Amino acid sequence: MTQPPDDPNHDSKDDQPDDKGADIVDLNAARSGRRSEPEPPVLEGEVLRVDQPGPSRTDWRASLERKATTRQPIIPLWLRSRAEAIETLRWAGLHYAHVASYQLVRTPLYAGRLVARAPLGLVRLVSGFVRWTFDLKGEPARIAAVRKSDYDGYLKLSRQRDIRVRARGWMTGLILLGLLVLAVVTVNQPTAAQWGMLAVAVALLGILGKPADRPLINRAVMASEVEKLTSDIVVRALSVLGIAGITQALSKNPKDAIRFVAPITRDGPGWRADIDLPYGVTVADVLDRRKQLSGALRRPLGCIWPEGDPSVHEGRLILWVGDKDLSKTVVRSPLKRASSHDVFKGVPFGNDPRGRLVTVPLIQHNVLIGSQPGQGKTSSIRELAAGIVLDATVEAWFHELKGTGDLDPYDKVCHRYVSGIEDEAIAYAADSLTLLRKEVMRRSAALKALPADLCPDKRITRQIADKRSLGLHPLVCIIDECQNLFAHPEYGDKAGDDAEFIIKLGRALGVVLILATQRPDRDSLPTGISANVSIRFCLRVAGQLENDMILGTSAYKNGIRATVFVPEKDAGTGYLVGATPMPKVVKAAYLNTPETQLIADRAYALRKARGTLSGHALGETPEQAAPSFDLLADILAVVPPSEAKVWNETVVDRLAELRPDAYGAWAALEGGAKTAQLTTALKPYGVRTMQVWGTPESGGKGANRIGIARDDITTAITQRDKGKAS
Numbered sequence: 001m002t003q004p005p006d007d008p009n010h011d012s013k014d015d016q017p018d019d020k021g022a023d024i025v026d027l028n029a030a031r032s033g034r035r036s037e038p039e040p041p042v043l044e045g046e047v048l049r050v051d052q053p054g055p056s057r058t059d060w061r062a063s064l065e066r067k068a069t070t071r072q073p074i075i076p077l078w079l080r081s082r083a084e085a086i087e088t089l090r091w092a093g094l095h096y097a098h099v100a101s102y103q104l105v106r107t108p109l110y111a112g113r114l115v116a117r118a119p120l121g122l123v124r125l126v127s128g129f130v131r132w133t134f135d136l137k138g139e140p141a142r143i144a145a146v147r148k149s150d151y152d153g154y155l156k157l158s159r160q161r162d163i164r165v166r167a168r169g170w171m172t173g174l175i176l177l178g179l180l181v182l183a184v185v186t187v188n189q190p191t192a193a194q195w196g197m198l199a200v201a202v203a204l205l206g207i208l209g210k211p212a213d214r215p216l217i218n219r220a221v222m223a224s225e226v227e228k229l230t231s232d233i234v235v236r237a238l239s240v241l242g243i244a245g246i247t248q249a250l251s252k253n254p255k256d257a258i259r260f261v262a263p264i265t266r267d268g269p270g271w272r273a274d275i276d277l278p279y280g281v282t283v284a285d286v287l288d289r290r291k292q293l294s295g296a297l298r299r300p301l302g303c304i305w306p307e308g309d310p311s312v313h314e315g316r317l318i319l320w321v322g323d324k325d326l327s328k329t330v331v332r333s334p335l336k337r338a339s340s341h342d343v344f345k346g347v348p349f350g351n352d353p354r355g356r357l358v359t360v361p362l363i364q365h366n367v368l369i370g371s372q373p374g375q376g377k378t379s380s381i382r383e384l385a386a387g388i389v390l391d392a393t394v395e396a397w398f399h400e401l402k403g404t405g406d407l408d409p410y411d412k413v414c415h416r417y418v419s420g421i422e423d424e425a426i427a428y429a430a431d432s433l434t435l436l437r438k439e440v441m442r443r444s445a446a447l448k449a450l451p452a453d454l455c456p457d458k459r460i461t462r463q464i465a466d467k468r469s470l471g472l473h474p475l476v477c478i479i480d481e482c483q484n485l486f487a488h489p490e491y492g493d494k495a496g497d498d499a500e501f502i503i504k505l506g507r508a509l510g511v512v513l514i515l516a517t518q519r520p521d522r523d524s525l526p527t528g529i530s531a532n533v534s535i536r537f538c539l540r541v542a543g544q545l546e547n548d549m550i551l552g553t554s555a556y557k558n559g560i561r562a563t564v565f566v567p568e569k570d571a572g573t574g575y576l577v578g579a580t581p582m583p584k585v586v587k588a589a590y591l592n593t594p595e596t597q598l599i600a601d602r603a604y605a606l607r608k609a610r611g612t613l614s615g616h617a618l619g620e621t622p623e624q625a626a627p628s629f630d631l632l633a634d635i636l637a638v639v640p641p642s643e644a645k646v647w648n649e650t651v652v653d654r655l656a657e658l659r660p661d662a663y664g665a666w667a668a669l670e671g672g673a674k675t676a677q678l679t680t681a682l683k684p685y686g687v688r689t690m691q692v693w694g695t696p697e698s699g700g701k702g703a704n705r706i707g708i709a710r711d712d713i714t715t716a717i718t719q720r721d722k723g724k725a726s
């Protein structure tokens, strides 16, 4: 509120804007500036300050909590996990072993260098000795004294020289005598000792003869000086990205526009800066310009890993700049040497840019992998498959629908296996999904029947998985290049339907579906699947649409953009979502074919010993899904819209004609049983039968018999489709 101008207490100081409180408006001035406008009513009252004067009081707990977010780790990050510590120590061990071997191999070269340099070393030794003995170092000082006609000074220096030369002469004599004795002693020593002495002498002379610019020993590792990341470098880089918000903020407040919330530190093999971007700028803006950031920081693109921390706010940027280019590293699989693995602990999948192991949990999850061709989908699947087959309790159903045989090494341990792009392979995979759907339903009933003490949470546990007789062990179904199945004109729709069902219901029942596709679009990847899958790994994709199909709606908007990866160069690197609390860039571990073969051999031996080889692995004929048909659709096909109501027996006869394989047995039943069969089959769809007036198709008298209304069937189909869509 404003103060009246004629108030006797009005203080002219209050006319000045007060940056701590509300502005006080001079009403006279304001009115004269708006002569033409009607005068606003003068309000009585007191000035209420919006901002309260005095220092803001903060709650000590809140400020402590804020500080706690920037706590430095007590134990270094690499020592936190056993695997990471082992990996770091192994790396250090290998590094020093390399250095030692490198130098050992070059000892003859170093010996040659010493021999070649020994004569010069001898000359240097003798001349140095002579200069020292006769104090030749003082010669210039004595000459200078003579030149300046400083005879007193010259006499002092000469006297000092005489004393020195006398003492040093004695010392030189003693040293020469010592050398003579050593020579005599050496002559009487065995030849080996003589050679040893000679070698030591030559080595010492060689060291003395070293040219100033040429070291004796080569460097085993070239020092790769990575520029230290400083706040100046980061601010300079961010300021040239062309982000308007940053440019404006820096021009207004060059010192404080970009704030560092913690000191820039070493974090793994790189530097980490925690930054608050200027108001209005989000991490997504910076992610968009990763390439420019790489240029501005003068580091390869594979070293630049900006990421956000939305748990703090959208403008918190964690900029990690690695020493090594991630695209040039190949991550070794920890499973390469593992004799077995427990899938309930997740599968080691790869490393984040900081070199930390990332594990993908499989139980209770489903996985979707996608990318452009040749970016590392199959390699990622190979790594996951390694963990799966090394757990002897897991039943493996692998389908590789590209036909290149990338998963062939595993076929000897799979319950179901196919590799191929032809229709038979697609049909086999479609069959697998039908069988898996049935299996999910069986498991659902089996789990319900388990005593509560054995299964309190109604989900599969390690203990339940180990009891093979329960049939509730983990079952992992992999379909690589799944677009060939879901977009198939004959099998696609049903396969998509089954996969969605399995993804929605299989999780708690130990059934895991892993799908990989190089064509993430609506036809090749039904939305019911892309919307419900829980873990997503997206390698390089071309655009936002594909990105969001794999990583989930709004992923691109939120700055999770697999478009930043470089085709081919970044093969194996992708965004992993759902496996860790925050989305992460991960480079998947790489297993080549011989390594995969060795893992499969170990898995085979393990499974043979545990007696868990089954199906395809034992050479059994693959189980085929019984032909299944859509009863409701079939009824609509045989009952035209002109027939509102039909007897059951008539419907069954027509169905048998349509699909003898499926309904032939129904038609063979007698009168009442035939009618009851259709009544029972329609019950799960909520379709009730009723008394229907009709006449036999073969002719005869009209009668009231049990039948159906066509409208009830169409309603049931609509209800069912609605249920699927929701």
Ligand SMILES: Nc1ncnc2c1ncn2[C@@H]1O[C@H](COP(=O)(O)OP(=O)(O)OP(=O)(O)O)[C@@H](O)[C@H]1O
Residues within 6 Å of the ligand: 329, 330, 331, 371, 372, 373, 374, 375, 376, 377, 378, 379, 380, 402, 518, 571, 572, 573, 587, 588, 589, 590
């Ligand atoms: N994790 C990785 N680390 C290093 N290189 C990798 C990695 N993954 C893949 N590559 C490289 O990329 C190549 C292609 O990989 P892969 O066959 O897995 O790709 P893809 O996406 O399955 O291809 P397509 O879509 O054609 O089936 C590999 O031969 C390998 O050279």
